[in-house]
Amino acid sequence: MSTLSRGSSCVSNGQVGNFSIEEIYKATEKFSPANKIGEGGFGTVYKGRLRDGSLVAIKRTKKNKFDKRLSLEFKNEILTLSMIEHLNLVRLLGFVEHGDEQIIVVEYVSNGTLREHLDGTRGNGLEIAERLEIAIDIAHAVTYLHMYTEHPIIHRDIKASNILITEKLRAKVADFGFARLAANDPDASHISTQIKGTVGYLDPDYLRTNQLTEKSDVYSFGVLLVELMTGRQPIESKRPMSERVTIRWAIQKLKEGDAVIAMDPRLKRSPASNMALEKVLKLAQTCLAPLRKSRPSMKECGEELWEIRKDFRERFVAPSPSPIFYHSSTFPESDAKQNQDISFIIEDGEKYKFMSA
Structure with a gap:
């Protein structure tokens, strides 16, 4: 694992981004306040323009040098981001520690968060095909974290407001302040002294046992799948009592054979979209299993989503003029063949799989 040095910065491909505090102030x-684009428990996010004209996102921690939790989250996010390189993960460009300033510089993703798109405050509304693509992007990213980094990484805060959307409506997973390394033994788990995550997304098995595994991310992903199909937030306190916990309400409608009632009213109804909705909710139901051993892996989630997308396309578009290829970023191997690349390739008519580049 990398170590941090004050006043310097690094990126995962080994290149050094030398950001001075003066450059950050200028950017x-x-x-x-006009450059402020977000805020959270970690601090405030600003849009910045570097000397070469490129746009970046600059995360500034809250100014409380005595808050050990924020300092730990700052270092944790840098160390996690420095180990990853993937098309669907926000890329680290550098960091700065100067006096009581702690700043992370990451790539700028210009089209807001998934939550903003689902709330209708960004864009023109996501069609179901676009939502399936976003779900697959997220599955790719988290599969990479769990399986294809040198040390498996558990994100611990998968949620719609941590998914950034590009202008081409592709997803990038962000905010690694709560992330931690997983045990090398896939059957092992971490005992957490402090529960981390967001209400509505937290794995009940993790809450009950304090044991953290990759399946905690799978549970959060299940909540996210329900959000994508319903458009609702995980907890909606102004709804009738039976609808306040969105996953309970949506899965109950699925069990009753009325899944279409749970569909986001902004989505166009059709046999193809109704089928996709039901299949995604069924996948979400397996992700939300009370016991982690009953949940699929993130790779299995990605495989199932690809099949759902394939079936949706076949029903919705006929005939397709040519096979459609999806290429995500290059995955480093997790075994001894570290120098060979693996590309995540999806091709209509073939099994969703990892293939040698």
Whole structure:
């Protein structure tokens, strides 16, 4: 694992981004409120423009040098981001520690969060085909974290507001402040002294036992799948009592044979979209199994989503003029063949799989 040095910065491909605090101040116009694009428990995110004209996102921690939790999350996010390189994961460009300033510089993703798109405050509304693509992107990213990094990584905070959307409506997973390394033994688990995550997405098995595994991310992903299909947030306190916990309400409708009632009303109804909705909710139901051993892996989630997308295309578009290829980023192997690349390739008519580049 990397170590941090004050006043320096690094990226996962070994290149060094030398950001001075003066450059950060200039890029953000001294952290002008006009450049503020987000805020959370970690601190505030600003849009910045570097000397070469490129746009970046600059995360500034809350100014409390005595808050050990924030300092730990700052270092944790840097160390996690420095180990990963994937098309569907936000890329680290550098970091700065200067006095009581702790700053992370990452790639700028210009089209807001998935939550904003589902709320209708961004874009023109996501069609079901676009939602399936986003779900697959997220599955690719988390599969990479779990299986294809040198040390498996558990994100611990998979949620719609941590999914950034590009102008081409592709997804990038962000915010690694809560992430931690998984045990090398896939059957092993971490005992956590402090529960981390977001209410509504937290794995009940993790809450009950304090044991953290990759299946905790799978549970959160199940909540996210329900969000994608319903458009609702995980907890909606203004709804009738039976609808306040979205996953309970949606899965109950699925069990009753009325899954279409749970569909986001902004989505167009059709036999193809109704079928996709039902299949995604069934996948979500397996992800939300109370016991982690009953949940699929993230790779299995990706495989199932690809099949759902394939069936949707065949029903919705006929005939397709040519096979459609999906290429995500290159995956480093997790075994001794570290120098060979693996490409995540999806091709209509073939099994969803990892193939040698």
